[in-house]
Amino acid sequence: MQDKLQELLDRLDANFSAFQTAWEAKSKTELIGASREITAIKDAHYYLTESHGFEPEEIDYLLLFENPLQVVADKWLERTEDLSDFSFALDEVFDKQDALRDYEQKEKPSVLEQLHHTTETAGKAARPTKEQEAR
Helix, strand or coil: HHHHHHHHHHHHHHHHHHHHHHHCCCCCCHHHHHHHHHHHHHHHHHHHHCCCCCCCCHHHHHHCCCHHHHHHHHHHHHCCCHHHHHHHHHHHHHCCCCCHHHHCCCCCCCCHHHHHHCCCCCHHCCCCCCHHCCC
């Protein structure tokens, strides 16, 4: 089993190396457009080579493919394309409000700026338009 595992890890590394070579040939615009796919491939490679404890049948199955990294990355990409879980992330942003301490905030306007803005807005609303004056 150890020989087959090493064969699989070598193949995953070779697959990843081939992807890296292909990415190096792309323009910045193409790379930006492919960022989700690139991330899926990088995540799959990392998980498979660093975290996953393979069962013997999993190794045999993945060795059936020339590019097992692509097989796994495509399935991972399918899962991440479903943005329905995005609402959970937003819920955490709004509920916990820990972003207030973790991220730079837009500078709040001074009280004087707020009063000036309020005065300008009130002045515009109080002045009649030309159409209103004509009546």
